[in-house]
Amino acid sequence: PQILQILSEHNNNKCCCYVYRVAPRYQELRSRDVPTAEKDGASIKVIAGEALGARSPIQTRTPAMWLDVTMRPGARLRQPVPAGWSACAYVIDGEASFGQPGDEAAGAHHCVVFGGDGDGVDVRSEGAGTRFLLLAARPHGEAVALDGPFVMNTSEEVQQAREDYLNRRNGFEMAAGWTSGQ
Numbered sequence: 001p002q003i004l005q006i007l008s009e010h011n012n013n014k015c016c017c018y019v020y021r022v023a024p025r026y027q028e029l030r031s032r033d034v035p036t037a038e039k040d041g042a043s044i045k046v047i048a049g050e051a052l053g054a055r056s057p058i059q060t061r062t063p064a065m066w067l068d069v070t071m072r073p074g075a076r077l078r079q080p081v082p083a084g085w086s087a088c089a090y091v092i093d094g095e096a097s098f099g100q101p102g103d104e105a106a107g108a109h110h111c112v113v114f115g116g117d118g119d120g121v122d123v124r125s126e127g128a129g130t131r132f133l134l135l136a137a138r139p140h141g142e143a144v145a146l147d148g149p150f151v152m153n154t155s156e157e158v159q160q161a162r163e164d165y166l167n168r169r170n171g172f173e174m175a176a177g178w179t180s181g182q
Helices: 155-166
Strands: 002-005 036-039 042-049 065-071 076-080 084-099 105-107 110-114 118-139 143-149 150-152
Touching: 002 076, 065 084, 065 150, 105 110, 143 155, 150 155
Parallel strands: none
Antiparallel strands: 002 110, 036 042, 042 065, 065 118, 076 118, 084 105, 084 110, 084 118, 143 150
């Protein structure tokens, strides 16, 4: 695995989730309704996908996994991830080693990006324990062009999306003055 520091000035590597060219859809999952599974010092909130026999009710457009994992000190976990999927782990708190024994530990605010050539993620909680998000999904296999919040397949499509936003058309009609607090 490759360990990255989020928002690092020293590299351009990112762990991102993009959604584009899909009709809007909303699914509500309240925190009290998130399935939780526990085993051997690991507690997993299954926001999307499946872990330790618990399955989220969320229906994703493409196969995906979003797990909020808390591990006690010294706990170990193997979470299956289908071969070929893209996956990353973002450490929220504490420290954990991902991969083989002896691999470098990742601390808080670091992201570990996995190569997609295995069938799961092995985690060892270090120090006082850890909390991390494990995100994985089947890659879409298409070119990705991005500029700020705009994600499309080509730079021309990104430019068109930017023009649509600036001219308030093609889904951006209500964008003027909108804030997430509304």
